[in-house]
Amino acid sequence: MDFQTPFDSAYKTLSAPWFIGGPQPAVVDLEREGWITGSVLDAGCGMGEHTIHLARLGYEVLGVDFSSPAVEAARGNAARQGVAARFEVADVLDLADRDRFDTVVDSALFHVFGPAERDAYTRSLHAVCRAGAYVHVLALSDVEPGLGPQISDSAIRDAFRDGWVLEDLRPSSYRVIVGPEDGDRLNLTAGQPADMTAWLARARKS
Structure with a gap:
C-alpha cells in the first residue's frame, strides 16, 4: 500500500482551506513591489497558484512539492489556464543538487516544520540560493486563534540566523476558505474567504 500523507489526501479531494483559487494577496503584493526578481523557486507549491501567477508574468519559476498529488494537481491547474509552468516532486529539506535561484517564495510551508x-x-535553501538571493516566508502566526499549524516570530528569527540577514519580519495575512468546523470555532462564515493573521518575513542570503 502506498504511503499517503494528510497533504496527499487534501490534494486528491481538493478539500483544504488553502485552496482559494488563486495566489495569496501577500505574494501578489510582493511581486508588485519589486521583491521578486530573477529565477524563482516556489517551495511547497501546492496547487501551483504562485508558480502559475509568476510564470504568467514572465518569470523563470519552478514549483516544488513533496506531495505527488499536489504536483499532479498543479500541472493540471496550469494546463487548464494555458500557462507553461514547471513543477517537480522534491524534498525541500534536501535541495542541494538543484539549480540556483534568486528568489524563493514560501507560502504556508515554513510553519508546518518543527x-x-x-x-x-533554511540550510537547504541556502544551498540553492545565489549570493544576495531573497527568501520570502508567509507563515501563519500564533498571535491569535487560527487554522492549522501556527508559529511565533521568534521561530522565524531562530531559523534564519546562520548565513542569512533577516531584513524584515512583519504582521501580514493569509487568505483561506473557511470550513464548517473552523467557522463555528472562529465565528466566521463557512465557505467564505477569510484572512488569518500571518507573518511575512524577508531574509537575504549573506
Whole structure:
C-alpha cells in the first residue's frame, strides 16, 4: 500500500482551506513591489497558484512539492489556464543538487516544520540560493486563534540566523476558505474567504 500523507489526501479531494483559487494577496503584493526578481523557486507549491501567477508574468519559476498529488494537481491547474509552468516532486529539506535561484517564495510551508526541520530547511535553501538571493516566508502566526499549524516570530528569527540577514519580519495575512468546523470555532462564515493573521518575513542570503 502506498504511503499517503494528510497533504496527499487534501490534494486528491481538493478539500483544504488553502485552496482559494488563486495566489495569496501577500505574494501578489510582493511581486508588485519589486521583491521578486530573477529565477524563482516556489517551495511547497501546492496547487501551483504562485508558480502559475509568476510564470504568467514572465518569470523563470519552478514549483516544488513533496506531495505527488499536489504536483499532479498543479500541472493540471496550469494546463487548464494555458500557462507553461514547471513543477517537480522534491524534498525541500534536501535541495542541494538543484539549480540556483534568486528568489524563493514560501507560502504556508515554513510553519508546518518543527525546529530541527526548520534548520534543515533554511540550510537547504541556502544551498540553492545565489549570493544576495531573497527568501520570502508567509507563515501563519500564533498571535491569535487560527487554522492549522501556527508559529511565533521568534521561530522565524531562530531559523534564519546562520548565513542569512533577516531584513524584515512583519504582521501580514493569509487568505483561506473557511470550513464548517473552523467557522463555528472562529465565528466566521463557512465557505467564505477569510484572512488569518500571518507573518511575512524577508531574509537575504549573506
